[in-house]
Amino acid sequence: MTRRPSIPVRRHAAALAAAALAIAAPAPRAAPAAAAPEASVAARFDVHFGGIRAGEVSVMLSEDGRRYSVASRAVTAGIVGAFYDAAYDAQAQGALAPAPKPEAFRAVGDFGGKRQQVEIAFGPLAPREVKADPPFKPKPYEIDPAVQIGVLDPLSAAATVLRPAPIANICPRSLDIFDGRRRAQITLGPPTRRDSGELRCHGRFKRVAGYRPKDMKSPDIAFSLDFEDQPTGAARLRRVTVDTGWGLLVALRRD
Template identity: 25%
Template sequence: MMRLCLTAVTVLAGFGAATVAHADGRLEARYRMSLGGLEVGRAALVIEVDDNSYIASGSGRLTGVVQAVSPGKGTAGARGVVARGTLGPRAFAMEAESDKKKEAIRLVMNGGGVAQMAVMPPVGASPDRVPVTDKDKKGIFDPMTAALIMVPGTDEPLSAKACERTLSIFDGRQRYDLVLSFERMEAVKAEKGYAGPSVVCRVAYRPVSGHKPNRTAVKYMMANKEMYVWLAPVAGTRMLVPFRAAVTTAIGVAALEAESFETEPMVGRKASPAKAAAP
């Protein structure tokens, strides 16, 4: 549950970059996480992008009854370059702490894929786990970078085109694809900040490696037809990021929704180290 809280902004929505950048903007957002209508966590996300680089930072913590049963908190962040109209991830880090364990992941990347990685605790050897190969670490995005959607071309970014993609993600333990398809357009409104249209994408989960195919949870997610993400724009850019996400589970709908979604252009400003405030 802690890991879901920490990476919900990125993994639940799990998106990759497309082609044309045109990005000079900043987003600061705060999210509420719920399960079956009950709050289970809070998360915060800060993104800054300019013509040459991007920085993203997130934090999360469990709240309410879940916190009383199993307290947890953590942070995640990524940085990279913007070159030839694409996002190039260079570093990703995630740390999570609960009452049972601590977890940390570090990825260093270049144009060819993952150059260095450290995962603690290490992934244990298991005969029923699909091994992650060197090929699986190429042509991928880390989960945080994958939260940034760049819509190519000159047409309105908030369109069906934003959902027309298959995203390749490696989180240090597993390699998987998220297949997006257009569902509808829908208006959204945060308590503070953005109010306007969003594009809703249906999401399908396709594991590639690092998973155990016979696990019930893996089979359930592969067959799950009720996973959606609502994408909203970052001012001054062609970038869209998650405003809301929802996944139907066996015990209710797991949802992530922005309570505040404050965004502004950054033309003429250089991206600075982004730090997400405590959610």
Template identity: 30%
Template sequence: MPRLSLLMSAVALALATALPAAAQSLDAQYALSLRGVTGGTIAIRGRTSGGSYSVSAAAKATGLVGSLVKYAFEGSAEGRVSGGRYTSSVYREREDDDGERTGSVTRFRGTTPSSVTFDPPRPPRPYDIDPTAQRGVIDPLTALYAILQPVAPGNACGQRYELFDGRHVSRMSLGAARAASDGTITCTGEYRRLRGYSAEELAERPTVVLTFTYAPIGAGQVQISEIRSSTKLGNAVLRRK
């Protein structure tokens, strides 16, 4: 079972824009299913107030997948919001992958990572990238928090962002919005691995095609209700409980 950033690549996580500066919070749970079988859950809590935000999340394998693979993730992120744009300041993650416990802390200066610390220390790989050489990136948990916020229909879809999880840089892009008569909005997106991956990882599946669905929630806003992705094992779906 992959780390949060790779769960994102499988089910699609991206950023929404133009969020209000007033205090707002999010407390939600999402189910991840594969070929109709529940395989995991993601719980997220966050708050934005006074131009700052903080968010925490927990993910774990459940159901049939949970009986075969023991996996759990906990993460937190903090940063600033200005003009509807998020800027990470610190991102922490810890995961338990079948008994192997690892963690990391990534700190940012603006949109550039300033340091990454691994616990336990991680030996270097030949394909590693210099965190401080990356520009215009945001951490994956901040992206998760942002995409799950309500937005005006005109701010759904049509976005592109680069993510850094402490090891990898990836790009999430959403195409043009398609509105339906029932008020839902869909768009096709793409997750692309960019840097910090092994040659095998890049060759195996460098891009993932995704479908985002926004549903009306009242007050002239829409919110992500479902994200779909095709995998080698069938359709993966992230859906709000």
């Protein structure tokens, strides 16, 4: 008989997918000066939790200087996948002005056989419509999407990191993220050089609204991003490390 994991582990699987989409994204090579402002980046990450292989994440970004599209898939794998099947597929697109400005987001999550599809349509300033199938169950702490000014969906947030940037600009930023029901904020500090030669940026994931009251009392989630220098002057993400409170989650780039 298949053994279902504890509730904290099931919640962790969902958090893994969301965090991976929003954080685990590589900085691509800078385009030559004479080339058209186009980019296409694909990357895959192996995810380990507590030293055990737990999942895989793939991310792809395409842009033409005016518009962008990004897609990602996160699945459980290894020993974790043998006991618990979970998958999260998402797509987003929008305009570049010059940073990503989302227009549409769609995600399908299947966690242990519990499937849900979420779609977000964005207006000029904030989400204008959210659809969920099956519908979200009403909660006393739910928030109004229409007043979430300036938010990004998880994949558009990832696109801000995927896009080419000088090494000095790879990290310092603050991103407000809305997944259809909850609002969170990710902040990243400036890179520091490690003894290994890699650049490390420290960050924090803060719950802002739409979470259960007891989750709002939980500490912020600390994480770090490790980058490698590239000959082009850009940086390539190699590793994401997240302190989950139950152990370290590490996403290591495979290709």
